Amino acid sequence: xxxxxxxxxxxxxxxxxxxxxxxxxxxxALFLSSIVIALSGVNPLEAYQTFMAGAxxxxxxxxxxLLKATPILIIALGLTIAFQARVWNIGAEGxxxxxxxxAGTVALVQPDLPAPIxxxxxxxxxxxxGLLWSLIAGLLQLKRGVNLIIGTLMLNYIGILLxxxxxxxxxxxxxxxxxxxxxxxxxxxxxxLFGTRLHIGVLLALLLVPLTYLLLWRTPLGFRLRAVGxxxxxxxxxxxxxHRHRLIALLISGSLAxxxxxxxxxxxxxxxxxNISDGYGFTGILVALLGQLSPIGTLIAAxxxxxxxxxxxxxxxxxxxxxxxxGVLQALLVLGVLAGNAIAKR
Amino acid sequence: xxxxxxxxxxxxxAILTAGIRLAVPVLLAVLGEIITQLSGVMNLGLEGVMLMGxxxxxxxxxxxxxxxxxxTLAAWVGLxxxxxxGMVMGLLMAVLAITCRTDQVVAGITLxxxxxSLSTYFYRAFPALTQARVSGIxxxxxxxxxxxxxxxxxxxxxxxxxxxxxxxxxxxxWLLYRSNWGLLMRATGEHPAAVESSGMDVTRIRYLCxxxxxxxxxxxxAVLTVVQLNLFIEGITAGRGWIAIALxxxxxxxxxxxxxxALLFGVADALQFRLQALGSEDIPYEFFLMLPYGLTLIVxxxxxxxxxxxxxxxxxxxxxxR
Numbered sequence: 001x002x003x004x005x006x007x008x009x010x011x012x013x014x015x016x017x018x019x020x021x022x023x024x025x026x027x028x029a030l031f032l033s034s035i036v037i038a039l040s041g042v043n044p045l046e047a048y049q050t051f052m053a054g055a056x057x058x059x060x061x062x063x064x065x066l067l068k069a070t071p072i073l074i075i076a077l078g079l080t081i082a083f084q085a086r087v088w089n090i091g092a093e094g095x096x097x098x099x100x101x102x103a104g105t106v107a108l109v110q111p112d113l114p115a116p117i118x119x120x121x122x123x124x125x126x127x128x129x130g131l132l133w134s135l136i137a138g139l140l141q142l143k144r145g146v147n148l149i150i151g152t153l154m155l156n157y158i159g160i161l162l163x164x165x166x167x168x169x170x171x172x173x174x175x176x177x178x179x180x181x182x183x184x185x186x187x188x189x190x191x192x193l194f195g196t197r198l199h200i201g202v203l204l205a206l207l208l209v210p211l212t213y214l215l216l217w218r219t220p221l222g223f224r225l226r227a228v229g230x231x232x233x234x235x236x237x238x239x240x241x242x243h244r245h246r247l248i249a250l251l252i253s254g255s256l257a258x259x260x261x262x263x264x265x266x267x268x269x270x271x272x273x274x275n276i277s278d279g280y281g282f283t284g285i286l287v288a289l290l291g292q293l294s295p296i297g298t299l300i301a302a303x304x305x306x307x308x309x310x311x312x313x314x315x316x317x318x319x320x321x322x323x324x325x326x327g328v329l330q331a332l333l334v335l336g337v338l339a340g341n342a343i344a345k346r
Numbered sequence: 347x348x349x350x351x352x353x354x355x356x357x358x359x360a361i362l363t364a365g366i367r368l369a370v371p372v373l374l375a376v377l378g379e380i381i382t383q384l385s386g387v388m389n390l391g392l393e394g395v396m397l398m399g400x401x402x403x404x405x406x407x408x409x410x411x412x413x414x415x416x417x418t419l420a421a422w423v424g425l426x427x428x429x430x431x432g433m434v435m436g437l438l439m440a441v442l443a444i445t446c447r448t449d450q451v452v453a454g455i456t457l458x459x460x461x462x463s464l465s466t467y468f469y470r471a472f473p474a475l476t477q478a479r480v481s482g483i484x485x486x487x488x489x490x491x492x493x494x495x496x497x498x499x500x501x502x503x504x505x506x507x508x509x510x511x512x513x514x515x516x517x518x519x520w521l522l523y524r525s526n527w528g529l530l531m532r533a534t535g536e537h538p539a540a541v542e543s544s545g546m547d548v549t550r551i552r553y554l555c556x557x558x559x560x561x562x563x564x565x566x567x568a569v570l571t572v573v574q575l576n577l578f579i580e581g582i583t584a585g586r587g588w589i590a591i592a593l594x595x596x597x598x599x600x601x602x603x604x605x606x607x608a609l610l611f612g613v614a615d616a617l618q619f620r621l622q623a624l625g626s627e628d629i630p631y632e633f634f635l636m637l638p639y640g641l642t643l644i645v646x647x648x649x650x651x652x653x654x655x656x657x658x659x660x661x662x663x664x665x666x667x668r
Contacts, residue, residue, distance in 0.1 A: 036464075040471040088451060090390075144647040147655075149451060150595055151646070153390075154639040157585055165632040279462075282455055289452055322470030324580075327463025334456045335442070342446030 025340030029332040036328055042319050054314020055307035061314075063197050067268075068306035071096070071260040071277075073205045075284030076291065076298045077212045078256030083293055084216055085249035086229040091137055091152025092257040093281025094159030095130040099258020100265045101163050102129035104272040107188035108171055108181055115187040122188060122262055130258020131251050133159060138250045142243065148250070156281065167272040180273030190267045201263035208256075212295040225249050257281060278309075286334045305330055355496075361616050362500045367574060369605075369612030370511045371396070371566040371583075375590035376597065376604040377518050378432075378562030384522060384599055385555035386535035386658040387443055390454025393587025394461020395435040395560050396567035401465040403428030403568025404578040408478045417481040424480070424572045425507070425565060432564015433557050435461060440556040444549055447662035458587070466580040475578060482573045483507065507573050518601040531555060535656030538663040548663050563587070592642040598654045611638045 034044035055065050075092045082089045089095075102125035106118075113121060137151035168179035176182065190199040216222035224245050227235040232242040260280065269276050287305055291297030312326035375392050382389050389395070407424030411417055435457060442453040469475050483505045491502040522528040531551060533541050538548045570586070571578045589611055597603035618631035 036467070040467075090451065090455070140643065140647055146643065146646045149390075150591075151643065153588065154592055154643050157588060158636050158639050161632040161636050165630055168632075169628055169630065279459075282459065285452070285455055286459065322467050324463045324466035324470060327459055328467050331456055331460035331463060334452075335438075335460070338442060338448045338453065338456070339446060342442075342448060345447075 025336030029336030100261030126262025134254020365613030374566035382559030391457025399564025399567030402431030428568020436560025
């Protein structure tokens with residue numbers, strides 16, 4: 001695979017400035033979003049207060065925020081690995097859908113599997129679906145020279161539409177009115193944690209944070225992946241093959257996106273249907289970058305992004321501000337940080 | 347497949363006519379992105395740009411119609427407003443990609459998120475837009491030609507925006523590949539240092555191309571809401587921005603192939619609408635929607651594009667860097 005010509009975020013920054021840049025960005029974002037909120041006739045300060053209370057005000061709110069953060073976090077951690085190797089996987093949305101599709105197919109075709117085997121089979125199907133979908137883009141690049149950004153991008157909508165088709169025609173619930181499958185058996189639902197609404201996938205996502213760190217900074221493979229990211233020529237000169245490692249990074253990120261898809265359909269949706277993603281694949285890209293490609297940063301960014309969505313729902317109920325304000329704030333936040341980075345670079 | 351219902355002349359005429367109409371918004375966005383990319387900037391934010399154009403165009407038209415302006419005039423002003431909104435989004439992209447030298451993939455995806463959420467936000471925040479319908483622009487049958495059998499119905503019985511888009515393809519083809527301007531633009535995407543050393547301003551050329559390109563995409567969004575559907579709902583572009591990006595690569599940066607790709611999308615889209623309307627459950631209309639993406643992948647995989655891709659595409663230009 002050839003090097004993609006995209007140099008990532010800041011590389012030539014002193015650590016102190018690098019830490020300061022996001023803070024500056026957040027300030028710019030807060031200022032701009034205050035204007036947007038004020039435009040709908042609501043006091044921005046009151047709105048931010050409602051946001052915080054809605055996202056973190058109690059155990060119910062925190063639960064909701066963590067649940068929403070889970071798929072984003074898993075996808076973003078995978079992309080952190082890919083982006084560290086400078087592999088531009090823009091196809092997490094499609095990989096997420098194919099992961100969900102295969103896991104859902106397992107649950108619907110083999111409903112009588114005992115619970116632990118069902119979970120294992122679904123997890124493997126989810127990982128495998130994401131891996132397969134990213135492998136197609138990887139092979140197209142390796143063998144046919146198709147730009148990875150474009151290849152993964154094209155596969156996004158194909159994946160989304162495949163889920164729609166399978167849920168509407170071959171696996172459709174014959175007794176239902178909507179173009180969706182029947183509900184999964186109870187064995188295909190993620191086990192919950194200690195009587196809360198949190199499920200085992202939340203725990204897994206949180207566990208993946210240190211694991212990603214260990215992989216990238218404490219294993220030979222992680223060293224090689226980062227070396228490839230720092231420059232294929234350097235990597236080759238110390239005996240690392242960029243092609244192979246770029247493909248590995250791509251496949252890890254694809255598998256994790258597939259896993260996120262499996263987790264969402266075996267908890268939130270419990271069936272295959274259209275619209276099983278809130279744009280998580282694209283959000284994951286922004287979260288990984290907002291987290292400055294560090295696992296801890298990604299965790300913070302994922303929780304922040306999901307808090308904005310959960311807080312916006314509270315804002316909608318109490319002050320009638322449209323829920324879409326969450327996306328506006330997310331986008332402005334990223335824009336602010338991008339601008340902050342640019343200013344810090346001068 | 348209900349072939350007996352598809353293979354009739356009236357059905358065929360209806361599909362082709364609708365296909366040409368549906369091709370226009372995507373075509374405008376593809377032409378815009380070709381201009382942007384040839385100058386060396388990759389704007390992946392088209393979906394967001396089109397949505398903002400769609401909303402701004404529709405909101406402007408509704409406001410002017412409410413103020414008792416002539417509906418046709420209101421629609422034309424609305425289209426201009428859509429192009430303007432697209433240019434504002436393009437300015438944001440240009441500042442990020444050219445001035446701040448932010449990674450263009452990241453900037454583009456942020457632009458999509460911004461356009462999607464901002465258009466939905468304003469649509470929801472102003473209930474007047476929810477129930478509103480506009481009257482759009484009525485069709486102009488071309489005298490003499492419109493009465494021809496088959497061809498007249500399919501080609502010469504459209505609204506003026508369709509004809510203008512056709513002319514724009516020819517204009518773009520000439521501008522990009524036959525004029526000095528086009529040469530300069532392509533040189534900027536190919537070898538910016540050479541352009542700079544011949545006394546031209548790379549930054550200014552790229553800003554201009556990004557603004558014009560996004561303006562066309564915004565216009566495409568406005569055509570969709572103001573002229574074709576006469577309403578706005580959230581996410582109304584339904585992935586057309588991504589289709590446009592696929593078609594840029596499908597067309598290998600040539601306006602004539604962009605027209606072919608957009609028509610293919612339009613006809614596939616018209617066909618899937620009709621097939622859904624026929625109500626038969628097992629028609630895999632999703633595969634028609636996949637067509638532009640799948641074909642683009644096949645085209646990319648079967649012919650190496652490296653020699654066609656602008657060499658400096660996606661790479662920020664640093665003065666004095668060569």
